Amino acid sequence: MNKTILGYVPEESPIYNTHPATRILFLLIVSLFPMFISAPEWNLLLVVLILILMRYSRIDFSILKLYVPVAVSMGSIILLSYTVFAGNHPEFHELARVLGIRIYYERILDAITVYFRILPMIFIMIYFLSTSRERDIIVAMRSLRIPYAVTYLVAMALRAVGMVIEDFSIVRQAEQARGFDPVGKSIFYKMRKFVMYIIPLFALALRRADEFANALIARGYSFTGLLSNPKRADYVLTHYQAHYWDYLISFVLIVMLVALVVMRYGLGMLSLEGSLTEQLLRAWLLN
């Protein structure tokens, strides 16, 4: 099993036949797809496709359960903001009035559209994070010729996040050992105490930064600026080879993106007007 950022993926998963750079391209390009798709049913199809890819990559579907609350609460927030906080629009079809708030058909349709645009993006992100390790991200960035110093900063940032999370849990235990009991206390009380965490976390970070700078110098690393890129061998990159299918996948992804743009803006397809969702909703809500 390989530990990825979000979970574990079996070592024999076909995802490891692809170069990390291909995976990051997948993330970047496919996340753009929903931008060009307004019709919710097509975005739903995209979600299904990603689920199929996840299954193919042997990702444990149980991690998806963690994101159900996220998806639900996001849906409710979007729906609320498009209905309750929709404002006054005499030109729209008013469906009902609840406590003086006007509910419009158009707003509900908008909410559904937005929601189904965001949903595939979340799935793409989950897919990427559960098939990539921190190292893959760095390797991908380096093979895309991003300057070494930049990729190094990103690596340090990722590392720092991990350390802060670890420190955080110890500090919390230390507070409990001193009789701090958050159970049954008001939210403001908790907030105020929460601020206290920041002091030790900051102290630890400061001391570590010092030691870290020493460690870098001891390894002969001199930070010579972001753009001056002195020639250095990249041993780790040699473990990763791009195969013909990496180029093929990248090519197909780009073609798909271009095709989507053409379909949307050239041929006027994939739009909300006349989409299946719109027809169904119209039939249901506007008799």
Place this chain on the structure above:
Amino acid sequence: MAIVRFEDYQWKYANTKEFALRGINLEIEEGTFVGVIGPNGSGKTTFAYSINGLIPSQYYGVRKGHVYVAGREVKEYRADELAKQVGVVFSDPEAQFTAMTVEDEVVFGMENIGLTVEEIRERLEWVVPLTEIGHLMDKPPYEVSGGQKQRVALAAVLGMMPRVIVMDEPTAMLDPISRKRVFDVLGRMKHEQSNTVIAIEHNLENLIPLADRMVLLYNGEIILDDEPRPFFEQMDLLLKHDVFPPGAIQYFFELLREGYYNGPLPLTLDDATARLRQLVEKVKEQS
């Protein structure tokens, strides 16, 4: 010619009143294993940092006299040039990691000093088995145990093939078994490589069998500097300066003092066992 030479060396940190090191004169021949001991606050870490250039490059203070490595003043080296001469292992295993996986960590220094991919591969072939970290290469360095971390740090330093390796209490944070394994690696290194090693340690039991020479630092000065056996014969001087030799040595020193024994001080447990047996059997035969 001495590989490391201190000449009337003094250092005072900008934020303290007293000099941390006061008039150090010392010559270390290439290939020797030097154990440096002394209580906390005696200047051991300052001593180490003065050899690997962190002093004066990373700290503010007053520097007098000279420190030469391979015939050249430390402060005249560029960071990456000095890293090729002097490698350092710090005491906190957490604080010296700079990369996402053990492998990245080990090759980071080698990449920094400008080695090619082939050279890096060759060096990995001997340094990885030497430090027994082969099974850890894919893991994040902060997830392995403390002892494994120190072996990784050692591998990273050895890979850069410095002529001098400085270790600042490399086992202070480890449990006894991990400590022993780090010293096992040092023992192998001593037999297979010709590096000069300067080891600062509180843990004398493991250090003494490896050391060719012992140095006692106290309050910024060298109090005693000799081969291990004559060094530990100065028991009163050592105790006066808060150095407490391992039990077996203290015991034999008491035997000497009370006239039960008049041979050389045993430096290891095996040696002590053999000598105690001889002693008791001889007395029994006589009576």
Place this chain on the structure above:
Amino acid sequence: MSEAPYISVNDLVFRYPDGTLALDKINLKIYDGDLMALIGQNGSGKTTLSKCLNGLLKPTEGSIIVDGLDTRHTSITSMAKRVGYVFQNPDHQLFNSSVWSEVAYGPRNIQLPPEEIKERVQEALDVVRMPSRYYEEHPFFLPKGLRQRVAIASILALRPKAIIVDEPTTGQDIKQSREIMEFLVDLHEQQGHIIIIITHDMPIVARYARRVVAMGQGHILADGPTAEVFAQPEALAKTFVEPPQITQLAQRCADLGFSPRTLTVEEMMEQTRQILNK
């Protein structure tokens, strides 16, 4: 001992959320008057066990009864009044802006009246011998030794019966280690606290601990008076811990008349005089 234990651990099993078994059927009784060292290599379960003792971690199976209270059903506040835990790194446990308020933090959490808080803070700072000129200093800027004392004082102010100290001597030299230990022994003898030290330093254990509990792979492998535990090389080997060098020397020469329970150089000399002057 016939009296009731202060802490009683019964068939304790602890699993981490990811399923790793950290403690497997632990049974342990800790009595008023114990000065105990918890030893074993990293990952043997020492820290997990000690965090269970003060309720920071709750048992997966089995139970821990402290002063008659089951840790599963007892609030964090009432546990903190009974079992204190000093973390290894002082930086993890200092979150206030002055030494005084740091030590007062615990008593305030358990909602004591202001006069009592003041009294307890003063007492705790006196016990750790904190000079009064540091009272208003920010703990962050104190040297490590003093930060550690603040951490101990902040636990003492809660007046727990038992105090667990996680690796107090790591990174200290022998003289400093002895000072810390002598201070803990004082707390034990004069204030009557139960002291539990987690440590890797066997010479320190031999010198100061009255009882040793050795752990390995989530089990207790040996438990008894210090000399007795060090005299069980097979059990110790499983914990990857070696007795102090002088004890090993005595054990290797046991056939010559040395006691395998020898703990110090002085004891060894005593025996030598007898053996050689016969």
